[in-house]
Amino acid sequence: MEEKGFYNKFESLPIEAQKQVLMFIDFLQKKYKSSRKRTRGKKSIANQKFVGIWEDRKDLEDSSMWVRIIRKKEWKEISE
Numbered sequence: 001m002e003e004k005g006f007y008n009k010f011e012s013l014p015i016e017a018q019k020q021v022l023m024f025i026d027f028l029q030k031k032y033k034s035s036r037k038r039t040r041g042k043k044s045i046a047n048q049k050f051v052g053i054w055e056d057r058k059d060l061e062d063s064s065m066w067v068r069i070i071r072k073k074e075w076k077e078i079s080e
Contacts, residue, residue, distance in 0.1 A: 060066055
C-alpha cells in the first residue's frame with residue numbers, strides 16, 4: 001500500500017474515525033505480535049555459524065592463561 005495514499009485517506013476521516021483506525025491498528029499489532037512469538041522457535045546455539053570457529057586454536061585451551069598472556073603483553077606495551 002502506498003504510504004501517501006493511506007495517509008491522505010486517514011487524514012480525510014473525521015477525528016473519531018481516525019481514533020478508531022488507530023485503535024484497530026493497536027489491536028492488530030497486539031494480535032500478530034503474540035502469534036509471532038508462538039510460531040517463532042528458538043534456534044539452537046549449536047547450529048549457529050560461529051560455533052567451533054576456534055576449535056583448532058591450541059592457545060585458547062586454557063582461557064585464563066590466554067587472558068593473562070594478552071594482558072601482560074598489552075600492559076607491557078602501554079608502560080613502554
